[in-house]
Amino acid sequence: MTTTTSTSTAIDAPAGRVWRLLTDAAWWNRADNGVVDVAGTIREGQRVKLVSELNPERGFRLKVVDVDPPRSMTWSGGLPVGLFTGRRTFQVEPDGPERCTFTMAEDFTGPLAPLITRSLPDFQDSFDQFAAALKADGEAARDD
Template identity: 65%
Template structure:
């Protein structure tokens, strides 16, 4: 497994509020979070399409593979025959009634993963921007 990027931020808002935003396609589309567009329903078993500011001319179809409200969500996508599979995990750890820690990480697996990862842009600033936008909007 190759972890390419992760970010963590402390948010002064309940985990449920953070969960509400991170599972709302409308929030993804209006927030200043590094994402151009998300289409589809963010619900377990559904497919969504994500267009990132890093690659605005290319959309990625992803499956919402796991949802455990309000703690964890995982999206997966990749190449046929599992030559390269990406897994983006969103984790929200509650720290009492009014605060939580949000972590987002992206991992790639498969025989072509090392080559694919080398050809990808650096996600770190995009991930950090996403976490900052989520913090700002969750605390508003």
């Protein structure tokens, strides 16, 4: 079984600028994006700990498993031997020199996914908040 939550938004900013925000842990921690804290370095092979406003008492340890700058990145976490896996993907698709589309999705898979996902909150509002913050900050920022 796979459970997916996703969001997408057009951003009037260059893909590179949006990518820089997306891979900057300091941005995650200061933006109004539904995230309380990200600790770690957002680079391929590194581990991050994410604390969401949805459950600020619990942090999720995730590994940055795949990065293709400035277009896509995947984070993964879960239980051993594939019993439950969460994979969050981020995509920044250029739509010209000053515009891009940002998409974020999370898939939950594995034999325990039906049981575990029942206890998880609905991520949709949080995902939409994240995309809106990335849009607002990407459009407000300037490349110097």
